[in-house]
Amino acid sequence: MxxxxxxxxxxxxxxxxxxxxxxxxxxxxxxxxxxxxxxxxxxxxxxxxxxxxxxxxxxxxxxxxxxxxxxxxxxxxxxxxxxxxxxxxDEKKNAALLRPSIASSVYGNNPSLWGTGYATDGLHSFIKDTDIFASEWEIAPWIMITLDEPLQISFVRVYNREDSLGERFHDVAFEMSMDGVSFEQRGFFKGPGVTGQVIEILFDNPTIGKFMRLRITQGSENLLNFAEIEVYTK
The missing domain is CATH 3.50.4 (Hepatocyte Growth Factor)
Structure with a gap:
């Protein structure tokens, strides 16, 4: 009481x-x-x-x-x-669920194993090393999700991979855009991440956008990979 x-x-x-x-x-x-x-x-x-x-x-x-x-x-x-x-x-709505997505690259150029669709399919479990999104090794790999319409974002949740190599998720900028061209950083995760970690990033308020991008911003050889991303609206 x-x-x-x-x-x-x-x-x-x-x-x-x-x-x-x-x-x-x-x-x-x-x-x-x-x-x-x-x-x-x-x-x-x-x-x-x-x-x-x-x-x-x-x-x-x-x-x-x-x-x-x-x-x-x-x-x-x-x-x-x-x-x-x-x-x-309050988790009002996961606006990223089953939404279209693209990335700077897909590991091995093989979307059936590491495509962007795995990042928004609503599943947190996966076959070891596959059925998650993974980019190629790059300086600044990224993934972008297109929401239904411009929405006011509360926070974003990322499920890091559960098997190993959680430290690959580091120095990640969480960026929003209205047009998919001009992006503004609204959250940041320094890391490095922990294997099996659930990462929640509270966005600056107000944050309104239709396109959300995760991008590694530090280092010269990076691979962006994780099991799932959820975007919660206000």
Whole structure:
């Protein structure tokens, strides 16, 4: 009952450019590791910490007034921890599901094994080394998804590959465009990623666009690969 003030939905002005709604979330397949954790004065204090870190989700221990935020999430069996209440941003719609996509290249020029369609097919499991999107080795590989129409984007979720080589996902710019030509960066993942990691990037607000692109921006020899991408709208 102590958390009644935010049980349904709570709104936080995270910064001058970001504003989001958080609510109580059900159990998920995302197991948090390497979180920041500290005593807080209240749930609102905990939410503010998560907001300042541009987190899509955070955790509050109501009995001990402890906060977990800025976590790394791994895709595992359903996570249940009765001592921690899970708060997150509402997942209204995955606008990337089954949408058309193109990339700077496809590994081995073989879309049947590593094509862009695997990035938006709604499946997180795959055959080892295949049935995921993978580019060729490039300086700045990219993949672009075309949404139905210009939409206001809340956050993007990427499922890193689960078998090995999760560190290949690094220095990734999350970019939006109205015309598919001129792009603006609206989020960034430094990494390197962890094998099996679920990466969630909260976009600056407001972010409106029809074309979303992920692009590696650092290094001279990079291969962009991951199992799935989800784009959630406001």
């Amino acid at each position: 102590i958390h009644l003030d935010v049980f349904l939905i709570m709104h936080f002005c995270i910064s001058s450019t970001v504003s989001q709604w958080y609510g109580v979330m059900p159990d998920s397949h995302f197991t948090p590791i390497r979180c920041k954790e500290q005593y807080v004065s209240s749930l609102l204090h905990c939410a503010a910490l998560g907001g300042e870190s541009k987190d899509v989700r955070f955790f509050f221990n109501i009995e001990n007034k402890y906060c977990r935020w800025n976590c790394i999430f791994l895709y595992t069996l359903i996570t249940r921890d009765k001592d921690w209440i899970h708060y997150g941003i």
